[in-house]
Amino acid sequence: MTRDEKIYFSLLRIGLGTESPREILPELAKLQWGEIYRLAVRQGTGALIWDALRQLHAMEYLPLSLRVQWAYNVEQIEDRYRKQEKVLAGLSKFYASHSISLMLLKGYGLSFCYPCPEHRECGDIDIWLFGRQREADELLCREWGIRIDEDKHHHTVFLIDGIMVENHYDFLNVHAHASNREIEQLLRTYAEIHGETICLKDTEIHLPSPSFNALFLLRHAAAHFAAAEIGMRHIADWGMFILRYCDKIDWTELYATARRMNMHRFLNCINAISINNIGVDAKLFPSFERDLKLEERVLNDILHPEFSEKFPEKGFIRIMRFKFRRWLANRWKHRIVYREGLIHTFFRQVYSHLLKPKSIAH
Structure with a gap:
């Protein structure tokens, strides 16, 4: 380093x-x-x-020029956070008028774990409507004229004022990995456990329970890591979540699930990086097996991804060749994230893309 x-x-x-x-x-x-x-x-x-x-x-x-550039970047992050807040408030109010409850996944909800919530960079808004996803999309399409994109796995996508919203009908892509089906069932069970509720513009929004978030954040980060890469923001999310909810996490159950899914070594690594690099107190974690060599490789890949080619802008063949090279390069990541064999996973993911052909370009 x-x-x-x-x-x-x-x-x-x-x-x-x-x-x-x-x-x-x-x-x-x-x-x-x-x-x-x-x-x-x-x-x-x-x-x-x-x-x-x-x-x-x-x-x-x-330097003055960098100071101005940095300040502008932070201002853009704050503006996007406020815009997301406005979209989320309007959306939740609309759903509430139709007696549809909204649970917020990661993103904005996690920002409350940070000292300055609006400085946690947010991408899109991920929501769960407790099984009423299709009905909600039809309402948005009919009453707000929103165009719904159904070409993605496990969620639909739409835009409101330039903010992307992912409306989940599954928490995970159950077609890409067989083990995702088992985790999906666990997440659906955890989703029924009442978490915190926040009030935004006089509308209630549910946050997931710590049991849900512990497993969902772990699998989400692991999947992104194995498929491509993650940033320190993912580790910061994990560390800040642990700081706030450590006394509400059933570590025995989480580690049992992680071992069953063969992602316990990845969990060990993000715990270690949270301690060593984020500064989370080691006492907040259970004792876990340390693998310094693997921890260093995971951290180095976060900072400097071993596979660093840029995604092709266009060309089906070029995109497929890129994805295959990336998949080969990331085999070591697959081995600490998934329990399925590499060959089995390869053909299952081909099948997954065939189900949603437009997903190949992403």
């Missing part, structure tokens, strides 16, 4: 509130700030590092 990367992690811990802001002051004048900025943005943590710099009163160390 380079010196700049070490400082990046110190800044990240300060931004997350797990490290004192006094410890790295002497190093700030020596940094390659352009590299720090690019790393922070690439990892989905730009606003969190900005929070650390503000706490350190370190803006004077940044």
Whole structure:
């Protein structure tokens, strides 16, 4: 790990509130700030590092042009957060008028685990409507004129004011991996457990139970890691979730499921990275087997993905060749995430794409 990367992690811990802001002051004048900025943005943590710099009163160390660029980036993150909040409030109010309850998955709901919620970068809005997904889509289409995209696995997609919403009918793509079916059933059971409720613009929105989130966040990060890559934002989500809900997580049950699905080593790694690099107290985790070599490889892949080719912009053959090369390169990840064999998985994923042909281009 380079010196700049070490400082990046110190800044990240300060931004997350797990490290004192006094410890790295002497190093700030020596940094390659352009590299720090690019790393922070690439990892989905730009606003969190900005929070650390503000706490350190370190803006004077940044070149003026970079300071302006960084401030603008943070402002965009905040604006998108507020826009998501507005869309979510309007959507939940619409559903409530039709007696449809909404549960929010990851994203905005996880932001409340952070010291500054609007600085947790959000992508799209993921929702679960307790089995009324199809009815809700028809209502949106009829009453709001919303176009519904049904070409994705396990959820439909639509846009409201430029914000993408994924309306889940399954939590996982049950066609891509056989083990996803078993996890899906567990998640549906956990989804019935009452979690916290937040009030947004006088409308109630349900958050998942800690049991649901522990398994869903783990599988979601694991699947993204095995398929392509993850960023430190995924690890920050896990670490902040643990900080807030550690006393409500059934670690025995979670590890039993993880071992049954062959993702216990990945779970060990993200726990270790949360401790070593995010600054989460090790006492909040159960004892687990450490594999320093694997932990280092997982962290290095997060920072510098071993497969770094860019996704082709167009061309069916080029896209298929790219996906096959990426699949070959990521075999080691598959072995710490899935219990299925590689050959079985390959043909099952081909079948999955045939069910939704347009998914090949993503």
